[in-house]
Amino acid sequence: MVKKIYFYHLIPISETYRHWKNKKCPGHLLYGLTHLEKYGIESIFQVIPFDPYHKRIRLMIYVLIKSLFSIRKYDLIYAVTFRGLELVILLRALGLFRKPIVIWHHSAVIIPKNRLRRLASALFYKGIDKMFFFSEELRERSIRTAKVKPENAIVVSWGADLSYYNEMFLGKKNVNGFISTGAENRDFFTLLKAFDSKMVLNSCSLYIRAREEKNLSAYFELKNLSSNINLHFGDWSLDECAHFVNDSYAVVIACLDYPYTVGLTTLVEALALGKAIITTDNPTFPIDVEKEGIGIKVPYGDVNAWIDAINYFSAHPDIVAQMGRKARLLAEKQYNLELCSESIATVLLSIG
Known part of the structure; x- marks a missing residue:
């Protein structure tokens, strides 16, 4: 049976994929998207029609709407970052979003100094099913926070095309x-x-x-x-x-x-x-x-x-x-x- 994923990335996915097909950029910038089909994984994605790096609240609302309206089209979310996915992850943590979420976590998970932020952070990470890390150091630091279970933290050797x-x-x-x-x-x-x-x-x-x-x-x-x-x-x-x-x-x-x-x-x-x-x-x-x-x-x-x-x-x-x-x-x-x-x-x- 074919697995269907909602692929999420902040860069222009369609343009980057086209450049990769034309050998104008390396495929590793798409974190496996270029190769997943041969493993029986189909991908859908949205092209973000505005600058996602400077309009975070708008991005979160946009991603929430798009992921909910297309929810019947995919089995899980696979994301290169959680930036913009915060509302979806929160719904998952509260049991209100039924699709699993897998993300790349580019830094180690931390424990905020502020008590309210600590509580919010602990809830937030309950909404992520699996996390990919670039190195064992990042994984180990994250596990020590007790917000991430060892079996859900995976080190992947991210490498060049x-x-x-x-x-x-x-x-x-x-x-x-x-x-x-x-x-x-x-x-x-x-x-x-x-x-x-x-x-x-x-x-x-x-x-x-x-x-x-x-x-x-x-x-x-x-x-x-x-x-x-x-x-x-x-x-x-x-x-x-x-x-x-x-x-x-x-x-x-x-x-x-x-x-x-x-x-x-x-x-x-x-x-x-x-x-x-x-x-x-x-x-x-x-x-x-x-x-x-x-x-x-x-x-x-x-x-x-x-x-x-x-x-x-x-x-x-x-x-x-x-x-x-x-x-x-x-x-x-x-x-x-x-x-x-x-x-x-x-x-x-x-x-x-």
Whole structure:
């Protein structure tokens, strides 16, 4: 019997799916949607006709109405985030919504300091049947709150769409030094200070969202930075950024200290393209780049540690190449869209 799901995501689902079909973006951005059909899972979804990131109350009402009016068309809700689903989840917690709800929880579940918020939070999480986490660290932190039962908290190895990256990975490359492409909660200040140091001889291309230029200009004389630094401000497509990364020597992921997997999308892309990695030591990452032999970790905000790591990579190209090969093998073995989709499908099919 075919399982029918209501797939929920904040990004433009139809447009992203079309770009994936045309090999213009990787499928892992849709968290298994592209592959679930082969497991006997049919998906329906709604295209949100307004900006879901800045109109939260409107979003919650819209999602509630849409999920209720189409309730006969699906067996469960599978959501990439709970943002916008709050009212539906609350109804589920109160026993007023009969469809199971499965979500990705991008951070650890927490215990609010305010007593009323603690009570509301405890009720809220009763409305979620299963939760996917990116790492064991996030899962364990969540279980310790007693709001999540261990059997309902599942770690899934979220990984890159290798079929999208294969042509780039196997094709000719122009090696152009280090690269940084991430946009969300990145520590550009530490990275710029490191590459601006006279002790660093290698170059780095930083592709930074246009909205960040004013902020960085307030702290740096950008035009006076070292010639090692190639700053690019703009808004590139994921496909363009992937090609930039493919032509790099190694990937650098400098993150700010937030309690979730900041930089994970860049990390799994680096694996898919066979790139060695220098990354801030984010404890919520599912991958320890040093244990896996694919890179170096540095503490949050530590400029000197970044300088040391950059210089080590620059002085040891053979080791960097070996790290890159191990990174690609890790993607093929564990962190890829095929295995991720299979894990998701197994859970969705197990829910009655």
